[in-house]
Amino acid sequence: MALFSPQFTGKNIAARTVGRDRQSLAIVLSITIILFGGIGSRLAYLQLIEGAQLRQLADSNRIRLIPKQPERGNIFDRNGKILASSRLSHAVYIWPQAPKKATWQTTRTRLAKILNIPETEIQQRLDKAGDNSPTLVRIARDLNPAQITALAEYRNELRDVEVYIEAVRNYPNQEIAAHVLGYTGEMNDEELAKKRSEGYRLGDVIGKMGVEAAFEQQLRGEWGGQQVEVDGAGRILRLLGEKPAKPGRDVHLTIDLNVQKAAEAALGQRQGAIVALDPNNGEVLAMVSRPAFDPNIFSKRVTPEIWQQLQSKQHPFVNRALQSFPPASTFKVITTTAGIESGKFAPNATLPTYGCMNIGGTTFCDWNRAGFGRLGFVGALAWSSNTFYYQIAQRVGEATLIDWTRRYGFGEKTGIELAPEESAGLVADNSWKQKNLNLPWSVGDTVNMSIGQGFLQVTPLQLAVMFAVPANGGDRVQPHLLKDNEVSKWRESLNLKPETVRVLRQGLRQVISGGTGQVLNVPTLPPVAGKSGTAQTFRKQAHAWFGAYAPADKPEIVVVAFAEHSGGGGGKVAAPMVLKVLEAYFKK
Template identity: 65%
Template sequence: MTVIQPYSGGRQTTPRTVGRNYQSVIVMLIVSLFLVGAMGSRLAYLQLVQGERNRQLAENNRIRLVPKQPVRGNIFDRKGKVLASSRLSHSVFLWPVALKKDEWPQTRQRLSQLLDLPEDEIQKRVERAGFDSPSLIRIERGLSPAQITALQEYSHQLDGIEVDIEAVRDYPNGDVGAHVLGYTGELNDQELGQRRAEGYRMGDVAGKMGVEEAFEPTLRGEWGGQQVEVDGAGRVLRILGEKEAKSGKDLQITLDLKTQKAAEAALGNQKGAIVALDPRNGAVLAMVSRPTFDPNIFSSRITPDMWKQLQGKGNPFVNRAMRGFPPASTFKVVTQTAGMESGKFGPGTVLPTFAALNVGGTSFGEWNRAGFGPLGYQQAMAWSSNTFHGQIGKGVGGPTLIKWARNYGFGQPTGIELSEEAAGLIADDTWKRERFNWEWTVGDTVNMSIGQGFTQATPLQVAVMFAVPANGGYRVKPHLHKDNEALSNWRVSMEMKPSTIETLRKGLRAVVDGGTGQVLNVPHLPPVAGKSGTAEAPPGKPHAWFGAFAPFDKPEIVVVAFAEHSGGGGGSVAAPMVKQVLEAYFDAKSPDEAKEK
């Protein structure tokens, strides 16, 4: 009997080979189970642990936040002429979540080349926003036509980069009123950190100086924007939500553009300042400082070379109208007030004058080196006698002179809205002991009486001082916000005797009528009153001052001109500047100008 064996494929089955045919199947099964388990664990991790994050990333790749910066409010002068507005400009924006990380270095390098912007600055901006940010972030403002064209040409290499139009600040008069208006600029990291609680965000532009800074809450407006769905190519599929940006409010200030331009022209390139204000309520009509700058440059990026060139002009961002300098003989208004109000030197006082006044071993010389003989208040003011006023200061004493200086507002901010204002300095015994460990002397008082020594006053403070005799004895608070508040809210009575005010006014008129300010005694201007000053300012040349008000009978404008280290006298250097401003204000033309017309 023949037994048929099962076919074994040519292999013999022995006790040693039983089950080996299933080993490979078992191994494959185990590996498959391991892989499926690993994949399942990974899926579970992605869905359960990181599910929310991954969904957010996917959503960010589909949803874009397009912020809309508000249009800043306009600034107008007192007659409605535009001082600051907005214009449209091209900016380049970057969408971080759309960036391909492996291509980012190439994109960053290309942007750097096209925009002439350092790569590290671009990198910092992206890192600040975060690579997964769905919001557009601004990389550069004020693109030139050449830059716009170049970005379009290389758009295929610039995923996540867009060029759009936005409103930027525009100052149609260039550098006119620059120190008053200030400028705007994008907040840096430190500023942004300090102002996040106020609702500021990355890329925000804010006022950095002057009116722009002082009235930031009024001018700023509120952000708006859109939430849009986009496809893989970045095309907008639909708008999911929208909030209209709210424009900032317009602001009218007290500056008079015509007077401001006249003051700018009068100062020219002379380092210094000119201030004009209404003595009745303190409204600032003009404020000029030199050197200056054009605030329009801040509507685009400032390169290091541009910044170096600006600083080379000599601190152009310092508003010299609100910085302290020795007021020289303009301060004699305070000295005469102290003399009469103290009761020690009445309005009828006559004092001898000398070539020099010797006090405590120090000689205080008369500017003409000879003296003027016996003088009363009016003649002493007209000829600016140092020895006359030195005797008044010595007679009333330091505390009384200091008291009246502070009553006039010296040594303290005037209260104008601008943050750049300095307080100036009215020193006293305590101040001197703290700094020099030495007591106040009679010589210090005499020095103060002629506006020298430690005394520092700003041109704005000097203008406030001249407003007192101009308006009949009130100290005004200079301001830039134009409104219709009552005069009582802008000024306070100095409680001076009528005879003191009358004597001061007559003396200031005598300065122009026959003293050191005769350049202003011209028929085409209404009667002017004023005072010159020439301040010693070692190691440089002397400073020149002149302050004036007009019309004498019913003053409506005070003008103070200050020429830093001009080297000339107040009557010869600063007074002609004041004259030029008054001619523009009163629309009065000199005979020579009339002939030219």
């Protein structure tokens, strides 16, 4: 028996409606299959084809890197005294997605006021990094206490701003050895483009000049940091991983801080340079250039006003110890060498000297316009007779004189680690003159060259290398700043005759004992040997030079002093500077 009976509505079911419900169901089912098929296809595409990229985008929104800058390696002098180190300071970072938030305008305005940085500069830094950057973007370094306090007070307006402690470069001696050490600073766009392949990135601090740039790879270290998970508001939820920053390696220099300070004091505020080196192995003991700068300035943002002030100092970033100038009579060391080594003059040869000489239709005079009577090489060095060396140059000829000039290392870089900042100087010859002046070489050019004038250009460092040759007995040394205690690899023999070395050493000693450098003939020093030079310049005061080494019989140190456009002569202006440096060295 049926439990339920069919109910009749009183209407007849038309034959044409039979099966319509089944047809509707099939249509709905087909539409559903198509829709879910499309969704499934899209999900499969997103998962299989674009899954990796989408996961990366999701992680970039969820995972952040808090960078940890490495501590840069220290720089020490030869005795272990600190020349450059690091100190802790506060830096400001911003989350890269901050500009997307409605509060960004308020944040940017407040931050710009506290840091005294234009809003446009803050925006440019963030735009450069991009809002998908996985790391925080540094906006400012080395904050002062007032800025740190202000950032804390306005914390509610600066929710996307972070303050971290990091190391910045510190130079405890300020301007002392500034041109040797150089300075550090954040990479600009051009530098970043060149060094990105080496692992550098936006915000990296690199050496910009000097030792900081030359030994960048040793000093830089490796970045570390923390990988954190953040929520939609940028709040840190948990630490995912941490990589300690790897500090850079220390660098030990040949510089002697005591000698460096003495050289800085000796040069004072004169525009010029002083170089001191060990003539036996080329170690640079001191290198001074004026005007100078304080490299600590670059540990924070350099404003246009500060930069303008620095530039008003007559090119303070130019290392004049590595720039070239006419060497004047100091060059007579090389003319003496060429004269004896050519075989055209015996070591004990003598020549008459004159007030003036007519050479090739031009009058060339001695510096005293009277001459010194008959002189040999020793006396000619002691009294710096020009007319003596005019005669040497005429008989030796341009080719031999130029050849020995280049053997001494003039006309090429010395090989010191500061190569990008070093001038090669100039040793002109006939081809150079034809190319640059469209004129042939003349005997007057050779005569001018014999006393260190004319086209000849030499750096103070090259001149120190020249004085090291007679000091060490005939070897050309390669000056260097990295302490390694090796000697043989920094010396190369010029194969001078023993008689040539003997004459040079006797002549340079007599300069001090009875010639133009008697200011160095003092009881506070061991016997000194050296040579003065006064370089004539166009329309300006002369340059003053003096180079010396001591003790004369067993030299330990060479010192070259250069005063740019000082006037007054090498024996009066530059020699007293050398005296102060030597006294400081031997006082130890």
